[in-house]
Amino acid sequence: MNxxxxxxxxxxxSEPQxxxxxxxxxxDGDAIGSTLALWHYLKYRGHEATVIVPNDYPKFLKWMSGNDQILNFERENSQAKSKIEAATLIFTLDFNHLGRIGQMEEPLGKLTxxxxxxxxxxxxxxxxxxxxxxxxxxxxxxxxYNFIEYLGDAESITPEMASCLYTGIMTDTGSFKFSSTTAKTHRVAAQLIxxxxxSTEIHHRVFDTNTPGRLHLLGTALNNMVILKDYQTAYITLSQEELDAHKYQKGDTEGFVNYGLTLEGIIFAVIFxxxxxxxxxKISFRSVGDFSVNEFARRHxxxxxxxNAAGGKSNTSLTxxxxxxxxxxxxxAVELARPSI
Known part of the structure; x- marks a missing residue:
């Protein structure tokens, strides 16, 4: 921030909002972690604050402090709209276009x-x-974390806020393995600890709460994987029937796309x-090296x-x-033939 x-x-x-x-x-973890951490901070500053999510999110994120105060726009529509209409200030986190918030775009677009x-x-x-x-x-x-530090309030970060922030950093960096992880990221994580x-408890709550259905669904996903060696690409498909057969719950496919990148020689992984x-x-794209899945997803x-991480959608059938x-x-072909390192 300047x-x-x-x-x-x-x-x-400087005055109550x-x-x-x-x-x-x-x-996802970054979205919920960042909004709840900011919610705690703004309440500490004496403001009336409310987190409103456009729709539901995975159970493995619902342990964070303040989760029970979040409003779901789909499920608690009237209450959520009242909060939006009464708002004097809006914070939007982890997205940069109002098209990313679904039905919430309309009431927010009316605000001044x-x-x-x-x-x-x-x-x-x-x-x-x-x-x-x-x-x-x-x-x-x-x-x-930087935002709070810029405002001179880093000392105000509580264990609850620290846990929320650590969760988002951990999940969005793939447990600190993605290329976006910097020395500063590690320093921030250390300060949050x-x-x-x-950290150990947070990792357990996020990654070690699988249901049998999710693990069986992962088995199906891996069985469906198509490997295209000529393009250093792997992709997974999951049909609605396969999701239903394993009693799919929101969040169950989180991280599945990354399995393609664990294959030697694969630099581009996708799940449909x-x-x-x-x-x-719904499509998730991942890559390593300089192949831009952001550009690929936007173009097609x-x-x-x-x-190295993007999303997209298609209106045609899975096949x-x-x-x-x-x-x-x-x-x-030329870009995908480049060495990943």
């Missing part, structure tokens, strides 16, 4: 109050008066998941994200989507 933005935020927070904090649709964006995704839109946007950051949680984040309720195929699948994906790879 000096002018820091001063602008300080001015906004009614604040709504919003993550993207289908929030200031918006503050904190986000690390590429190509932000300009809906926010104050934009803390940095694509080099590992996670929005690392940025929220010093402030009370129990059928969602009949929304009538789409109405998506985007980061250089047609996978076939179309394979047909695109020839145009990227």
């Amino acid at each position: 000096f002018e933005d820091i001063q602008a935020v300080k001015n906004l927070l 009614k604040i709504v904090i919003i993550p993207h649709k289908n929030p 109050v200031p918006f503050v964006m904190i986000d690390h995704h590429q190509e932000p839109s300009d809906y926010a008066e104050i934009m803390y946007s940095d694509v080099t950051m590992s996670s929005t949680c690392e940025m929220v 010093e402030k009370g984040a129990e 998941i059928e969602n009949r309720e929304e009538g789409i195929i 699948f109405e998506g985007g994200g980061h250089t 047609e989507t996978a076939t179309h994906f394979e047909s695109l790879l020839e145009d990227y």
Whole structure:
């Protein structure tokens, strides 16, 4: 953040505000961790704050302090709309375009109050008066830590806030293995542990709470994996029938796409998941090296994200989507033939 933005935020927070904090649709660990940490901080500063999520999120994220105070826009629509209409300040975290919040875009678009964006995704839109946007950051949680530090309140970080922030950093860095993890990321993580984040317990709560259904679904996903050695690419498909057969719950496919990158010689991994309720195929893209899945997703699948991690969607069938994906790879043959390191 530059000096002018820091001063602008300080001015906004210099008197009590009614604040709504919003993550993207289908929030992940970084989205929930950052919004709850900011919620704790703003309440400490004496503001009335509410986290409103566009829709539900995985059970393995619902242990964090403050989770029981989150409003679900789909499930608690009237209460959530009332909070939005009464807001004097809006914080948007872990997304940079209002199209990422689904049905919440309409009521937010009617507001005339200031918006503050904190986000690390590429190509932000300009809906926010104050934009803390940095694509080099590992996670929005690392940025929220910096945000609190910029405001001179790093000493106010409680164990509850530290746990939320550590969760988001841990999940968005793939347990600190993705290329976005910097020396500063590790220093922030260490400081959060010093402030009370129990790293071993957090890892257990997020990664070690599998159901039999999820593990069986993982087996199906791995069995479905297609390996295209000529393009150093691997992809997984999961149909609605396969999800239903294993009693799919939100979050069950989290991390499945990364298994493709554990294969020697693979630099591009994708998972296609059928969602009949929304009538789409949800897609996650991952890569290593300089192959930009952000550009690939934006160009071909109405998506985007980061250089090495992005999302997208398709409106055709699962089979047609996978076939179309394979047909695109020839145009990227030179890029996908490069060594990953």
